[in-house]
Amino acid sequence: MAGFAFAIACSPKEVAEPVNYWPQAGVTYEIFVQSFNDSDGDGIGDLNGVTEKLDYVKELGANAIWFMPIMPSPSYHKYDVTDYRAIHPDYGTMEDFKNLLDEAHKRDIKIVIDMIINHSSSEHPWFVESRKGRDNEFRDYYVWAQKDTIAESIEKKVITLDSDNIRQWHDPGNGEDFYYGFFIGGMPDLNFDNPKVREEIYDIGKFWLEEVGVDGFRLDAAKHIFPDDRPLDNHAFWKEFRAKMEAIKPDVYLVGEVYDKKEIVAPYLPGLPALFNFDFHYTLLEALNTENGMLLAKKQKEILDFYQGITPNFIDATISSNHDQPRLLNELGSDPEKYKQASAILLTMPGAPYLYYGEEIGMLGLKPDENIREPFLWDLKEKDKGRTSWIEPVYSTDATVTPLSIQKEDPNSYFNHYKGLIFMRNTHPALAIGSLELASEVYPKSVMAYFRKAQNEEIFVLHNLGEKEITVDVPKEFSNKIYQLGGAVYAEGKVKLGKNSSILLTK
Numbered sequence: 147m148a149g150f151a152f153a154i155a156c157s158p159k160e161v162a163e164p165v166n167y168w169p170q171a172g173v174t175y176e177i178f179v180q181s182f183n184d185s186d187g188d189g190i191g192d193l194n195g196v197t198e199k200l201d202y203v204k205e206l207g208a209n210a211i212w213f214m215p216i217m218p219s220p221s222y223h224k225y226d227v228t229d230y231r232a233i234h235p236d237y238g239t240m241e242d243f244k245n246l247l248d249e250a251h252k253r254d255i256k257i258v259i260d261m262i263i264n265h266s267s268s269e270h271p272w273f274v275e276s277r278k279g280r281d282n283e284f285r286d287y288y289v290w291a292q293k294d295t296i297a298e299s300i301e302k303k304v305i306t307l308d309s310d311n312i313r314q315w316h317d318p319g320n321g322e323d324f325y326y327g328f329f330i331g332g333m334p335d336l337n338f339d340n341p342k343v344r345e346e347i348y349d350i351g352k353f354w355l356e357e358v359g360v361d362g363f364r365l366d367a368a369k370h371i372f373p374d375d376r377p378l379d380n381h382a383f384w385k386e387f388r389a390k391m392e393a394i395k396p397d398v399y400l401v402g403e404v405y406d407k408k409e410i411v412a413p414y415l416p417g418l419p420a421l422f423n424f425d426f427h428y429t430l431l432e433a434l435n436t437e438n439g440m441l442l443a444k445k446q447k448e449i450l451d452f453y454q455g456i457t458p459n460f461i462d463a464t465i466s467s468n469h470d471q472p473r474l475l476n477e478l479g480s481d482p483e484k485y486k487q488a489s490a491i492l493l494t495m496p497g498a499p500y501l502y503y504g505e506e507i508g509m510l511g512l513k514p515d516e517n518i519r520e521p522f523l524w525d526l527k528e529k530d531k532g533r534t535s536w537i538e539p540v541y542s543t544d545a546t547v548t549p550l551s552i553q554k555e556d557p558n559s560y561f562n563h564y565k566g567l568i569f570m571r572n573t574h575p576a577l578a579i580g581s582l583e584l585a586s587e588v589y590p591k592s593v594m595a596y597f598r599k600a601q602n603e604e605i606f607v608l609h610n611l612g613e614k615e616i617t618v619d620v621p622k623e624f625s626n627k628i629y630q631l632g633g634a635v636y637a638e639g640k641v642k643l644g645k646n647s648s649i650l651l652t653k
């Protein structure tokens with residue numbers, strides 16, 4: 147891709163260059179295969195369905211896909227794996243997946259898959275064996291304790307951001323011993339104190355990188371490999387994991403889910419060079435919903451400086467929503483202008499932005515989780531051959547969401563808004579990998595103002611997060627408008643910003 151090559155040529159000295167910076171130069175599109183596109187008419191999305199839509203992913207401007215779990219599992223979401231070396235039969239075959247990889251790579255689209263190693267399914271053959279008794283050869287693949295020794299801690303766990311479960315020890319119903327499962331009884335935690343388990347996991351990584359050919363992994367529940375009171379062991383494990391994976395594929399991309407605040411997240415960076423920034427998501431919502439312009443900009447500056455102090459080689463994986471959050475449009479009071487501005491902020495700030503499937507057409511959804519993972523709307527229902535039907539949608543229907551085919555024809559649609567923004571990021575290195583500097587000028591409270599600087603380019607970004615129209619002065623040298631949203635107007639050193647409008651200026 148031209149923009150990508152340009153980014154390499156112009157990467158500034160002051161910005162650290164990670165091995166991978168394609169995630170920053172574009173956007174990674176998160177796909178829940180089950181709901182995406184059905185190629186064989188059984189109502190369930192599948193891998194061949196994704197292959198059919200790779201041109202669409204390319205048209206949107208995404209340069210990578212993150213697949214939510216694709217391995218065999220008894221649950222619809224598949225975050226509890228029963229076979230780490232296969233494809234879920236609902237989704238297709240390994241051949242289908244290899245074909246998808248070939249077609250994606252032909253289009254310069256990287257493929258990152260969800261890797262769930264903290265726990266397996268309780269139906270995984272390892273656990274089926276392990277639960278048979280203390281003498282079983284797979285006993286120590288999981289964490290077992292005699293009931294009396296853990297009586298005090300069976301339900302001691304506090305609720306965390308990523309789990310509202312409080313029962314951590316589970317009774318298999320066949321003896322004295324309980325097993326540890328951070329999330330639920332159906333997801334027993336693997337025992338990473340057992341070197342055999344670690345070897346199994348590294349072999350699985352090798353299988354997907356070497357034999358199958360994926361570009362990287364999204365590491366689920368990375369904070370929970372060892373219990374919460376052993377963070378140092380967690381950090382050490384991921385460093386070992388990274389070394390093992392890089393020995394197989396030096397440019398492997400590893401992005402981790404450590405669902406917590408920056409102080410807890412940062413020490414994982416040496417092992418997981420890209421980590422999701424959940425603070426970004428929450429602060430973006432708060433900034434937009436309270437019309438507090440600099441809240442997110444200041445927070446991001448703080449986070450990036452903090453991370454820089456840990457390691458210069460990191461990728462800040464920014465999200466405005468994902469499969470665990472209510473749909474972004476719902477979070478923003480179904481206000482279309484706020485919604486468009488949220489993505490204008492995401493795609494003009496530093497980091498590796500992620501886009502959850504369906505956000506580009508303004509899909510809706512609230513918890514429970516199934517309803518934030520509803521079928522994508524390719525066309526009006528009677529004409530939509532690919533629309534999945536595994537679930538009856540509650541929030542995203544033809545009555546509430548304009549299907550893609552209609553949005554494509556409308557220059558003001560969400561789809562064309564996202565496409566335009568992603569194209570801009572892809573073609574401006576300062577937006578992709580430039581540094582972040584906050585404006586020192588004091589603007590009205592609703593204004594978010596920052597500079598993005600790369601070696602040969604400097605961009606001044608202004609957003610008005612408020613309802614009220616304002617006019618502000620901008621630095622004289624920034625007189626060339628490259629983008630506007632919501633009718634923002636530049637004239638003679640001043641910018642007029644209406645409700646939720648944004649503007650980007652260069653020298």
Ligand SMILES: [Ca+2]
Binds near residue numbers: 185
């Ligand atoms: Ca299907």
